[in-house]
Amino acid sequence: MSNNVDIPYKTYLNENEVPEAWYNVRADMKTKPAPLLNPATGNPVTAEEAEHIFCKELVRQELDDTTAYFPIPKEIRDFYRMFRPSPLVRAYFLERALGTPAKIYYKFEGNNTSGSHKLNSAIAQAYYAKEQGLKGVTTETGAGQWGTALSMACAFFNLDCRVYMVKGSYEQKPFRREVMRTYGASVTPSPSMLTEVGRQINAAHPGTTGSLGCAISEAVEDAVSHEGYRYVLGSVLAQVLLHQSIIGLEAKAAMEKLGVKPDVIIGCAGGGSNLGGLIAPFMGEVLRGEADYRFVAIEPASCPSLTRGVYAYDYCDTGKVCPLQKMYTLGHDFIPSANHAGGLRYHGMSATLSELKHQGLMEAKSVKQTDVFAAAQLFARTEGTLPAPESSHAIWGAMQEALECKKTGEEKTILFGLTGTGYFDMTAYQAFNDGTMGDYIPTDDDLAASFAKLPKV
């Protein structure tokens, strides 16, 4: 069928080969990501301060940038067995369609009902909430992947799950909402009348369809004002990258089993959790001087934090209730266009990835969404799986590398992260199929206006 018939199409680790500890890439970074700052005091956030909002053990993980490995509790490993190990797939059919001498592999995280890698961190966060004796957790969701994953995780531990879903999505994505309800979560359109901030926004902007920033503020208010609740977040934070390192650890173990080594590792980047997780153990080797890989982040041209943002302290949320973080940012007031990759519409980027990019250890590229969907369509027709719009950014990136190999004749080994499936994104595919999908790229003036509102730290 292809150039390397002894490599199977899919490689699954055996259950006893699955990693038993997460890897914290910050431990191997000489220059660490800058600390989170308390927006009220401007000082580094303390554990005590953070524990009012977040679960205790998750705060410990968040603030620890020296411990390399965190053992994965048995209960979480048991849950992982439902959908992990995920397959490492050799993209023979895509290679054939591209006519490339490159060898393309992808780590596929979509074979679970949440449809993405989000479940890796959701189950960990739910577990620590349960361990702490909490009654429940609150969160926000935009496109719905994170809310779905958290609902599944909370159902497993019989934990109350309150999801504030951006009202526009709540109304346009009723199916995502129903998946969450099937797992027992309560899903509230945001802004709601359940919180002070929600009531204020509804009064000030009657008929608003909401925003992620508002939903975050509602979820945080709900958590801090109810005994036994904490707020949890599905990306951006170091703790989430830690949990997502399971992706990279499994991918690395599977490639070692096959006796192959990637030349370049590619992922899509929104808040950075999947990319951070995929590259973590490989980056660790680079940081320790043991190996050399290229890392490439692919982001939407409509929301280009890594390629056109500034590296500065900024608010993580528009409501300014969360800590300040030093990161590549487009400004907390930046409103990305209605890009269909909802999971990549974030103004900032993980502090860890930002620092790695800043140190020149990671590249970044941006791509228009129509090019992303063309890549997605080719991938679906050749490799079978209909990819999520977010994941398709990584497909596009891998295709660029593979087509470059076609020109040069190089037989590079490419690894990319296929984070999820697009089954709940068919409105976007319909726009592409109908030829009505547009592209929007912010102007320099747009960005300059947004940068002007960055906090002075």
Place this chain on the structure above:
Amino acid sequence: MSNNVDIPYKTYLNENEVPEAWYNVRADMKTKPAPLLNPATGNPVTAEEAEHIFCKELVRQELDDTTAYFPIPKEIRDFYRMFRPSPLVRAYFLERALGTPAKIYYKFEGNNTSGSHKLNSAIAQAYYAKEQGLKGVTTETGAGQWGTALSMACAFFNLDCRVYMVKGSYEQKPFRREVMRTYGASVTPSPSMLTEVGRQINAAHPGTTGSLGCAISEAVEDAVSHEGYRYVLGSVLAQVLLHQSIIGLEAKAAMEKLGVKPDVIIGCAGGGSNLGGLIAPFMGEVLRGEADYRFVAIEPASCPSLTRGVYAYDYCDTGKVCPLQKMYTLGHDFIPSANHAGGLRYHGMSATLSELKHQGLMEAKSVKQTDVFAAAQLFARTEGTLPAPESSHAIWGAMQEALECKKTGEEKTILFGLTGTGYFDMTAYQAFNDGTMGDYIPTDDDLAASFAKLPKV
């Protein structure tokens, strides 16, 4: 975690352990299923007659009830590698939730974009169409699983795919439609103005939302009136059961690898293809006197062909264009209620399964849809995967067996088929979540009226 920790949660065969031939259970049946009859002549259908409608090799498979094994062509095995082997899962978490001493296994066919087992036969049928030098194939789809699977298969072989989708589904399930379009299929709401039969029905019933019977008639007319096209069908036929035997062959190989043997094997039954495929090799052992298993078909109480139908020759389609088949049937004019398990809303049943039931080799039970969704919800919350409504019939059946074991203390080994995921069925889940789902069970009078219209053969 459970009573048998040396059994992994998921068992995947290695790629070199995947079966290389399909198994034709009819070869081991002493009394064969009755032959298909030509509705015009009343005589058994000949290959020549059938080849006007169906692909040549598929007709050969359909009419061959003596050859036990059909080698799977390499091109199909290559495609299978994209989503096969599928996992055999030990349902540890469901066992725990039920508190049963039973050991529950399921063969999960939902980890592909079509979301179900349908792809196993779709790729085979597309391959034989391509081999025959055809330009394309036509088919009908109701709920959309089969149409999706066929679209994926045709995209792979660059074959034209024309899907007639029941108009009601076309309008209510736009996402299924868009998946098919993404794979390059043309999807036409049925009844359409493209065919004579469609125009007649539209003229006679303005504003009709269509029916599966009408869509079949349109697809057949399209195929026979265009050079280089044939009609393909996703269930009921013996050829489809043959292709679906890959499910049972893999399940049996995986269980043998684990050193376990099922006591009872359970599947949902609509047209019978997944159940026929799952049980085939096990039934072969029974037929050859080598082993003893119980087999249980679970069907909806709203469409109870095996439990309340008659065993007789009937039309396979309401348009009466397809051959007559001897089967358990509710009558070709029977209109099942709007059960959400669209894949099980068929008036008849595979001739092979019907004959096995008639010989007392297979049991059948029916279940109300509200009970099915309660089982589906428990399964989702414990095992993680949100199941298709169709598949959830089998979950319910497995739970009944497991709860019986709880009463008796027996440690039975239960195997069931989890045919697919419910990601495109959230309207049904919403009705269940909202408590607005109803149950409909046909009266004896309803059935008697339908039986009165059976053809006299």
